[in-house]
Amino acid sequence: MNGNAPTLDDVARAAGVSAATISRCINSPDRVAESTRRRVQDAIDRLGYTPNFGGRALATRRTNIVGAVIPSMANAIFAEGIQAFQEELSREKVTLLIGSSNYDPDYEFEQIQTLISHGADGLLLVGSNRPERTQRFLDARRIPTLNVWCFQPDPDQLFVGFDNSRAGADIARLVIEYGHRNLAIVSGICEGNDRAADRLAGMKQAIGAEGIDLKQVTVLQTKYSFEHAARAFDTIIAQSPRPTAILAGNDVLAVGLIERARSLGFSVPGDLSVTGFDDISVAQFVEPGLTTVRVPQVQMGQRAAEELLAEIRHPGSGKSVEMLTHIIRRGSLGPPTA
Amino acid sequence: MNGNAPTLDDVARAAGVSAATISRCINSPDRVAESTRRRVQDAIDRLGYTPNFGGRALATRRTNIVGAVIPSMANAIFAEGIQAFQEELSREKVTLLIGSSNYDPDYEFEQIQTLISHGADGLLLVGSNRPERTQRFLDARRIPTLNVWCFQPDPDQLFVGFDNSRAGADIARLVIEYGHRNLAIVSGICEGNDRAADRLAGMKQAIGAEGIDLKQVTVLQTKYSFEHAARAFDTIIAQSPRPTAILAGNDVLAVGLIERARSLGFSVPGDLSVTGFDDISVAQFVEPGLTTVRVPQVQMGQRAAEELLAEIRHPGSGKSVEMLTHIIRRGSLGPPTA
DNA sequence: GAACGCTTTGCAAGCGCTTACATTTTGTAG
């Protein structure tokens, strides 16, 4: 906001018509005579007029702002998807407001409130499991909301995502197929993070189903950072018998594990295999390349934008969509050495 | 915006006071009696009231929104800095609206307009060299603007950044110190990108100053992507005499070069050294680790927030600050092999 | 050339909030 900004009235005066006409010129040009429209456009250009957002929002009760709360901006996990989401929105002249929650439900709630009070017409959220209080707020306000990065067959909510549990099971099964029986899992922190929890659950389920005793599988939960992953590695490597493969809850953890392993002189996958999850761009640049679960981020972002906009414009018309993941094989997973 | 949202009047009615009192409760609590304040707070909680942004913006002519336009969200270059910037802002209850320009000045202008029309009180922009038209618009609207990632001793603009040219010269000098005389440069596209241009200029200047004939130095400009970097590598490697070191304009390019080199069977730094610029987090996870210029992103983001807010609240009070870069030595730069 | 319908434009009432100013309440001194 800014004292120098010309207003509708300024333009009206400059063009010699009423404010209403200017407004119509902008919002429904076909309801205005060609000649006036030209004159008005001219005045707009000359004055450098841009509609005042507050005024417009107040009058239309629409902001054309969509909010998104992602767990973190500090790593690349959500970057591509959000980028795609935004591109799709801007095609429709909708602006994206981004908040980040640092994986903290309280902070997520705060961000949601900020977004709403800034007038967001709809919300993109990551995951689905949030505190009672947050859900109540969302329901009470009837804000169109769409959840990404997960999928549930719940007709009352909108999802554009995939089945973390199934994907987790897939990658675990692959590791076991390679012959590993002695496993460890380094997961993200599951509390308040359904994606992490589901992935872990899927892995455990698959491991159990293959006849491996889950009691023997070390499971560590830790924050998503290279450093935390390195510490987790130290814990795991000290165990006996030493695992031959570590399943990581995401690629950041996996890269941290590999890095630590190599700097301690272990070879990957010679001494130890590592798998990731997400397929962020580093995954192909670590040495060895990371065998991981590819998440269709870009597609997810685009589709999420479409469905969320649909839901905003015609409540009830947005559809949930389940996307598929698949495993990308690179060098970090190999057979165990006897 | 949303039909169900309770308004000030609703709260006023619920609390049995006037709307003005509610407003005061929120904006200057000390001007309201303790007892009423409690009663009002109660009503607010009960109704789940959040102030309507449009109304507030209209009345105060302030949005408490700050806009930022970054060249890209798809890679990690700007992530940390923006994250720090946002954290600092939210400490002051200011919201960040992010746009990305894809390194295109026209698109940057469009994003700036969007941000302004959404009421941004101030703007964070990357770099300083923008088209006449953009600058005119900014000047006409008198929007407080701060430029990051570069520094110029221009008293009419605000900078929180560093000297790209000097940093470029530093890294070039280091490479030459290692004994390389046969160099190539893979730069970002300089047109419309002052950071890329300055880095390149600094490198060239240092190379010339060391008595190397610039005519012999291949300079390629390409987009910031692993793929483009790989293509640039192919061009360079085909030359004779083959360079013993490649200076990259940023880390994305450098990682792309290394990756391509290794997949073609070249050893780094054995056959060929590579240096980067920015020190994004992959830089330490490629093999070998990247010798690069460390940019104080987090510090830059924080400081930018402080100075921009100062400028918004008291025009003229924001200060430019120059930050320093330094070189991080990892494995990708070694002496040339005879 | 009067009557009609269509298109184009203007008028004016809000949208939800803040704030200068007016009014009421409360506290205090004499």
Next chain:
DNA sequence: CTACAAAATGTAAGCGCTTGCAAAGCGTTC
């Protein structure tokens, strides 16, 4: 108990925009 100042609250006028409705302009038709 009165008079007065200070504190607390209310009143009402916008902030810039959209939009339903009314008015005006204009081309047809009989």
